Amino acid sequence: MMTTEQESVNGLNTLRFLPGRCVRCGRCWEVCPHGVFAPSERKARMVAPQRCMECGACQRNCPAGAISVDAGVGCASAMIKAALTGSKETSCGPECCR
Amino acid sequence: MNDLMTTTSVLGSRERRDHLLARLGHRRMEHRVAPGLYRLGGPDRSSPVFVSANYTLSFDALRSALHGIDAYILVLDTKGVNVWCAAGKGTFGTDELVERIEATALAERVDHRRLILPQLSAPGVAAHEVKARTGFSVEYGPVRAADLPEYLSTGATEEMRRVTFPLRDRAALIPVELRNVAYEVILAFVALFILGGIVPASIALTAVLAGAALFPILLPVLPTDDFTSKGMLLGALASMPFALYYLMTEPGWHGVVYAAGTVLLMVAVTGYLALNFTGCSTYASRTGVKGEIFRYIPSLVAMAVVGLVMIAVTVAGTMLGWF
Numbered sequence: 001m002m003t004t005e006q007e008s009v010n011g012l013n014t015l016r017f018l019p020g021r022c023v024r025c026g027r028c029w030e031v032c033p034h035g036v037f038a039p040s041e042r043k044a045r046m047v048a049p050q051r052c053m054e055c056g057a058c059q060r061n062c063p064a065g066a067i068s069v070d071a072g073v074g075c076a077s078a079m080i081k082a083a084l085t086g087s088k089e090t091s092c093g094p095e096c097c098r
Numbered sequence: 099m100n101d102l103m104t105t106t107s108v109l110g111s112r113e114r115r116d117h118l119l120a121r122l123g124h125r126r127m128e129h130r131v132a133p134g135l136y137r138l139g140g141p142d143r144s145s146p147v148f149v150s151a152n153y154t155l156s157f158d159a160l161r162s163a164l165h166g167i168d169a170y171i172l173v174l175d176t177k178g179v180n181v182w183c184a185a186g187k188g189t190f191g192t193d194e195l196v197e198r199i200e201a202t203a204l205a206e207r208v209d210h211r212r213l214i215l216p217q218l219s220a221p222g223v224a225a226h227e228v229k230a231r232t233g234f235s236v237e238y239g240p241v242r243a244a245d246l247p248e249y250l251s252t253g254a255t256e257e258m259r260r261v262t263f264p265l266r267d268r269a270a271l272i273p274v275e276l277r278n279v280a281y282e283v284i285l286a287f288v289a290l291f292i293l294g295g296i297v298p299a300s301i302a303l304t305a306v307l308a309g310a311a312l313f314p315i316l317l318p319v320l321p322t323d324d325f326t327s328k329g330m331l332l333g334a335l336a337s338m339p340f341a342l343y344y345l346m347t348e349p350g351w352h353g354v355v356y357a358a359g360t361v362l363l364m365v366a367v368t369g370y371l372a373l374n375f376t377g378c379s380t381y382a383s384r385t386g387v388k389g390e391i392f393r394y395i396p397s398l399v400a401m402a403v404v405g406l407v408m409i410a411v412t413v414a415g416t417m418l419g420w421f
C-alpha cells in the first residue's frame with residue numbers, strides 16, 4: 001500500500017512543508033527573516049508562506065528534511081544578465097547593491 | 099594558520115572613511131579583513147564566539163556592537179562579501195565554517211562548544227552539520243548586530259528575527275544604484291543635449307533619478323503591489339511636467355506626439371530601473387521576480403520602442419519638411 005505524505009504548498013512561491021517529518025526542533029522559526037514559520041503544539045506551522053523570499057535558510061537548517069524550497073536570489077538584474085549572457089547561474093556580482 | 103589577531107570595538111576615522119567608500123561602491127570587493135580568529139577585549143576560555151564575514155562593514159558592525167564585551171570573533175573568508183550575499187552564494191557556508199574552526203584550533207581555546215552566527219548567514223550554514231562535524235552548536239543571533247547586547251541578556255525577540263527595509267537602508271543604496279547607471283546616463287545626457295538641447299537631456303536625467311534615487315525612497319508608499327508597476331507609476335508622474343511643457347510650447351499635433359512619447363519613454367525607463375531594484379530589497383523572491391520579468395518586460399520594451407519611434411519620426415519629418 002502506498003502512503004502519501006501530507007504536504008503544504010502555496011501558489012505564490014516554491015516553499016513546501018511536510019509536517020509529518022517535523023521534529024519541532026525550532027530552527028525554521030529561528031532562521032526565517034520573514035516570520036513564515038511559527039511553533040504550534042507538536043509541529044512547526046507555516047503561518048505566512050506568502051512572505052517567503054526563497055532564501056533557503058529554513059530548508060538548509062531543517063534537520064528532518066521537512067522543508068523544501070527552490071532557493072535563489074530574487075534579483076531581476078542578475079536574472080536578466082544571466083539570460084542575456086546565456087549563463088546558467090544567477091548570482092550577485094561586484095556591481096551588486098549590497 | 100594558528101595565530102590569534104586582536105581587534106577593538108572602537109571605530110575611528112579610518113573605518114568611517116572605508117564605510118563611506120564601500121557605500122559609494124568604490125572598489126566594492128576590496129573592503130576586506132583578514133580571515134581568522136580575533137580577540138576582542140580580554141576573552142577567556144568561557145567567552146562567547148561570534149562568527150562574521152570578512153567584509154569590513156559586517157565585521158565592524160559586529161565588533162562595535164560588542165562594546166564592553168570580551169569575546170572571540172571568527173572571521174570567515176567570504177571574499178569580501180557581506181553576510182547575506184555570501185550565505186546565498188555559499189561562501190559563508192558550512193564547509194568554510196568547519197574549516198575555519200579547525201584552522202584556528204578554536205576547540206583548544208575555549209571550553210564551551212557554542213557559536214553565535216548572524217541570523218542572515220542561515221541560508222549558507224546547516225547548523226546540524228556543523229554540530230556533527232565539529233561538535234560546536236550553532237546559535238543564530240539577531241539579524242542586526244546592533245541588537246546583540248539585548249540578545250545576549252534577554253534572548254531573541256520576534257522583532258530581532260525579522261528583516262526590515264527602513265528608509266535609512268533604502269537610502270543607503272542610492273549611491274550604488276546611481277553609480278551602476280552613471281556611465282549610460284552621462285552618455286545619454288550629452289547626446290540628447292547636443293541633439294535636442296536641455297529639455298530632452300533633462301528628461302533622460304529625470305527618468306533615471308526617478309528610478310534609481312526617488313524609487314528606493316518612495317518604495318513603500320507607491321500604491322501598487324509589485325516593483326515594476328510602482329516604478330511605472332513613478333515614471334508617469336515624473337513625466338507630467340515635461341508632457342505639459344511640450345503640450346504648451348509645441349503647437350498642434352507635434353506637441354501631443356512629444357508629450358506622449360516622453361511619457362512612454364519615462365515610464366519604460368523608470369519601470370525598468372525599479373524592476374532592477376528587486377535584488378536590493380530584503381523581501382523579493384526569485385519566483386516573484388521571475389513573474390514580474392515575464393509580465394512587464396514585453397510592455398516596457400514596447401513602450402520604449404513606440405515612444406522612441408514616435409519622437410524620432412516627428413523630429414526627422416519636421417526637419418526634412420515632410421509635414
Ligand code: SF4
Nearest residue numbers: 022023025026028062
Ligand atoms: S526546522 Fe524542520 S524539524 Fe525543525 S521545527 Fe522546522 S520543520 Fe520542524
Ligand code: SF4
Nearest residue numbers: 032052053055056058
Ligand atoms: S526560504 Fe527563507 S524566507 Fe522562505 S520560509 Fe524559508 S527561511 Fe523563510
